[in-house]
Amino acid sequence: MPYDHRNTTPPGLYSVKMRSLLEDLNRLHCHNRCMIGSGGGSVGYLAHGTATDYMYDVVRVPMAFTFEIYGDGEASSRDCFKMFNPTDLATYNRVLSDWSAAFFTIFKVAPKHIDDVSSQVTVSSPKKWESMDDYLEGYLMERSSRYGKKMEVLDLGMQEIRTYFRLFLLSFVLLMFMFCSRISKSKSLRPSMPSISL
Template sequence: GPQAFSEMESSFLKNLAKQQQPDIFIDVHSGTLGFYTPYSYSTNVPKTLATSQSLDIINKLNPKYCNCPAGGAGEVSGYLAYGTAQDYLFENQHVPYSIVLEVFDGNTYKEQQHHHHQQRKNHNNKSSSNNSNKDEQEDPMYCLKSSNPIDAQMLEATCENWSSA
């Protein structure tokens, strides 16, 4: 929206957090894989007991459910993000456990599912493989496919994996 909390969803979340004063906030995203604690806008990780405990839990869950980047969002994601719900709730609403789960990366899923097929490919086909990636990115459905399970098998595998976490 044009300003902070100008959209109905963000305004609702802000008001709900004020009313309920939760101890935990879990923000579920897709587009990559990751377990993140605050901060998204900085490479610094807050030195609080809750953040330390969150990192301990994340480090226990990560090898089983994700095997992906884990830690402070700005520290491990590869970019800084400003104005996130995670950081707002952690800093302004004092929600001690504020976690982002990045639960689906279509490109990673595709790689995992086709790993045994790729092993059989001739190493001389790298140039055609690179052209294939370029063609995929020019596909109008690329964004949808890279961030969302688009068939029943992908959706089931993603839900099964994360629901047991």
């Protein structure tokens, strides 16, 4: 949660709700292994290079997070890859499973937390936040293609990929034709050097 570039968290109800959501995620999915707080203070270093502070303060995203998904406290500080990435299959699968579930929980629960705060704070143009789960309801089942035909999303994606591949192939053939014609043209224009015997 903000702030990544300072050792503080923002004041207000959104901050309280963010912390509450993170505590629930930590308990449900991370088995109380994760630190919770400002990215700049919790992990022991300022997290420059993230956009969390900008998203929260400037863009006004009500809940902005920076996650350090994995950390090996026993890894050498000279081995950056091992410090931040699981190196055995069992740990990799555990981290992937825990964090996938955590993100699905965020997408489902965060809008309710935001609505709770919005109902307590006077907002000039209140709007109801919709969870991604509700927004995507049925999205993966079927969509209309540009030709009006209903089809599975995977089929639609494959159709688009085939179209782009055909365009790429056509572009490639045209470029090769232009390149080859240029080479043959330059060979015919090059003056031939008479052979000189020594």
